[in-house]
Amino acid sequence: xxxxxxxxxxxxxxxxxxxxxxxxxxxxxxxxxxxxxxxxxxxxxxxxxxxxxxxxxxxxxxxxxxxxxxxxxxxxxxxxxxxxxxxxxxxxxxxxxxxxxxxxxxxxxxxxxxxxxxxxxxxxxxxxxxxxxxxxxxxxxxxxxx
Amino acid sequence: xxxxxxxxxxxxxxxxxxxxxxxxxxxxxxxxxxxxxxxxxxxxxxxxxxxxxxxxxxxxxxxxxxxxxxxxxxxxxxxxxxxxxxxxxxxxxxxxxxxxxxxxxxxxxxxxxxxxxxxxxxxxxxxxxxxxxxxxxxxxxxxxxxxxxxxxxxxxxxxxxxxxxxxxxxxxxxxxxxxxxxxxxxxxxxxxxxxxxxxxxxxxxxxxxxxxxxxxxxxxxxxxxxxxxxxxxxxxxxxxxxxxxxxxxxxxxxxxxxxxxxxxxxxxxxxxxxxxxxxxxxxxxxxxxxxxxxxxxxxxxxxxxxxxxxxxxxxxxxxxxxxxxxxxxxxxxxxxxxxxxxxxxxxxxxxxxxxxxxxxxxxxxxxxxxxxxxxxxxxxxxxxxxxxxxxxxxxxxxxxxxxxxxxxxxxxxxxxxxxxxxxxxxxxxx
Ligand SMILES: Nc1ncnc2c1ncn2[C@@H]1O[C@H](COP(=O)(O)OP(=O)(O)OP(=O)(O)O)[C@@H](O)[C@H]1O
Ligand code: SF4
Ligand SMILES: [Mg+2]
Numbered sequence: 001x002x003x004x005x006x007x008x009x010x011x012x013x014x015x016x017x018x019x020x021x022x023x024x025x026x027x028x029x030x031x032x033x034x035x036x037x038x039x040x041x042x043x044x045x046x047x048x049x050x051x052x053x054x055x056x057x058x059x060x061x062x063x064x065x066x067x068x069x070x071x072x073x074x075x076x077x078x079x080x081x082x083x084x085x086x087x088x089x090x091x092x093x094x095x096x097x098x099x100x101x102x103x104x105x106x107x108x109x110x111x112x113x114x115x116x117x118x119x120x121x122x123x124x125x126x127x128x129x130x131x132x133x134x135x136x137x138x139x140x141x142x143x144x145x146x
Numbered sequence: 147x148x149x150x151x152x153x154x155x156x157x158x159x160x161x162x163x164x165x166x167x168x169x170x171x172x173x174x175x176x177x178x179x180x181x182x183x184x185x186x187x188x189x190x191x192x193x194x195x196x197x198x199x200x201x202x203x204x205x206x207x208x209x210x211x212x213x214x215x216x217x218x219x220x221x222x223x224x225x226x227x228x229x230x231x232x233x234x235x236x237x238x239x240x241x242x243x244x245x246x247x248x249x250x251x252x253x254x255x256x257x258x259x260x261x262x263x264x265x266x267x268x269x270x271x272x273x274x275x276x277x278x279x280x281x282x283x284x285x286x287x288x289x290x291x292x293x294x295x296x297x298x299x300x301x302x303x304x305x306x307x308x309x310x311x312x313x314x315x316x317x318x319x320x321x322x323x324x325x326x327x328x329x330x331x332x333x334x335x336x337x338x339x340x341x342x343x344x345x346x347x348x349x350x351x352x353x354x355x356x357x358x359x360x361x362x363x364x365x366x367x368x369x370x371x372x373x374x375x376x377x378x379x380x381x382x383x384x385x386x387x388x389x390x391x392x393x394x395x396x397x398x399x400x401x402x403x404x405x406x407x408x409x410x411x412x413x414x415x416x417x418x419x420x421x422x423x424x425x426x427x428x429x430x431x432x433x434x435x436x437x438x439x440x441x442x443x444x445x446x447x448x449x450x451x452x453x454x455x456x457x458x459x460x461x462x463x464x465x466x467x468x469x470x471x472x473x474x475x476x477x478x479x480x481x482x483x484x485x486x487x488x489x490x491x492x493x494x495x496x497x498x499x500x501x502x503x504x505x506x507x508x509x510x511x512x513x514x515x516x517x518x519x520x521x522x523x524x525x526x527x528x529x530x531x532x533x534x535x536x537x538x539x540x541x542x543x544x545x546x547x548x549x550x551x552x553x554x555x556x557x558x559x560x561x562x563x564x565x566x567x568x569x570x571x572x573x574x575x576x
Contacts, residue, residue, distance in 0.1 A: 033513045034505040037299035069510045
């Protein structure tokens with residue numbers, strides 16, 4: 001079929017002025033495609049959290065977005081330090097963010113669990129000193145069966 | 147005329163030079179230049195008045211009612227917006243302005259500031275409700291409400307669902323006049339004295355087709371000079387023949403007035419449509435969960451910078467400050483507030499709806515196809531966003547092409563490419 005809309009974005013390291021631009025852009029595209037507001041919201045929150053994590057913890061990275069008729073797939077990857085204990089990192093309230101980041105309102109340790117809450121599928125690949133890849137899928141209609 | 151798409155902001159075609167200044171500033175990309183004239187895409191216009199302010203040829207105007215329309219009614223009630231007081235320097239007190247309105251031909255003056263006090267009081271109560279969605283976004287500026295309807299459907303539930311001061315003033319003034327003087331309701335005409343084009347639209351074509359209590363809207367700039375002349379003739383007066391609002395209501399004209407009057411929580415006051423756009427963008431990403439209330443006004447310096455005002459908004463701000471200082475601070479609330487016990491009466495009966503006018507197609511498959519087409523065309527353009535094609539950006543042109551309202555050769559660089567090809571072909575024939 002090949003009817004997929006693809007977007008790629010660079011996520012710069014530690015630059016808060018552009019952080020969130022990619023997810024904001026994706027939000028506009030989804031609205032233009034007529035995706036319902038609550039799904040647009042879930043998608044953009046999940047993507048935003050992953051984007052910010054790449055900015056803060058991952059020394060920046062890349063975002064790939066593929067939009068199909070029934071779903072959106074988002075891959076945020078970085079070449080940062082990786083996550084040593086993923087299970088621990090997924091817990092609400094766990095954060096290694098330094099004070100300077102916390103003062104900016106980040107670092108509550110809610111990002112990853114928020115992604116999990118809003119995404120229909122979430123897969124995180126991470127390796128120490130190699131980097132982290134967060135794969136998010138959101139379906140436009142509730143999934144039946146499976 | 148289609149009532150759904152009535153707009154106060156319109157184009158004076160004769161004065162438009164087709165210069166493209168306006169297209170880039172429009173926050174909803176609602177303007178195109180076609181055949182050397184600007185065209186406003188009605189479904190997208192939010193009546194913010196940015197184009198009126200920006201147009202160097204004054205070709206954008208706001209349709210309002212003339213002062214003559216008051217003659218159509220037996221009993222004429224003026225509802226001056228508090229921004230009116232900012233238009234005149236310290237020698238012209240609020241009392242003088244209100245009296246001048248009477249001399250202009252109105253039988254009764256009911257300040258919108260009085261209703262603003264009521265809304266302040268109700269908002270305080272509203273904010274205490276545990277079930278409301280925070281941050282609460284003020285709904286006092288109709289341009290902002292329409293902006294949210296088009297661009298931020300997720301924030302509709304955050305809107306403060308209380309009638310605007312203008313509407314409350316209209317309803318209460320009728321009641322007051324009826325009770326005081328026994329005037330029959332059908333004899334009354336209610337006139338909003340407005341700094342604002344968007345308010346004209348909300349009177350003529352209210353959200354979701356509710357009916358407005360205001361009969362006509364008169365622009366501040368249309369009566370500015372006459373009022374001034376009347377005031378100059380009168381000796382200084384210190385009391386007005388009508389009850390006047392306290393400082394709180396008057397402060398609504400400027401930025402920070404509404405939000406500072408709410409007693410609790412973290413409140414921010416944002417003005418200028420670009421700033422409003424940024425803050426809503428942040429709110430929709432969930433980044434403002436620690437904010438309780440957002441006062442959002444489309445115009446720079448709020449209604450003092452409204453498109454139908456005369457005075458520079460920064461001078462108007464100083465004028466208003468002076469006026470507020472004159473008001474005895476201990477008269478914190480005027481008696482109008484007593485009427486505001488019953489919050490339900492002023493809560494929106496229905497909510498506003500998402501208007502998905504930016505949607506490419508109802509069918510997802512077709513929408514995706516169009517999106518890919520737009521991507522493809524955009525890639526073939528020059529990324530200059532020069533506006534010469536009449537669209538605000540290269541991507542907007544690509545969208546217009548796919549929507550079928552523009553063609554690729556509207557881009558002058560594409561046209562040049564095409565001409566070069568034709569020239570080469572001609573050359574070969576020779
Ligand atoms: N891309 C990444 N690279 C390296 N470490 C990461 C990455 N993403 C998350 N982490 C680690 O997982 C922890 C938890 O992440 P999470 O997003 O849940 O919270 P946070 O970013 O610290 O705070 P919040 O998201 O609430 O602002 C982080 O503190 C960090 O140690
Ligand atoms: S800020 Fe005031 S004058 Fe300007 S559009 Fe909003 S309500 Fe109207
Ligand atoms: Mg995070």
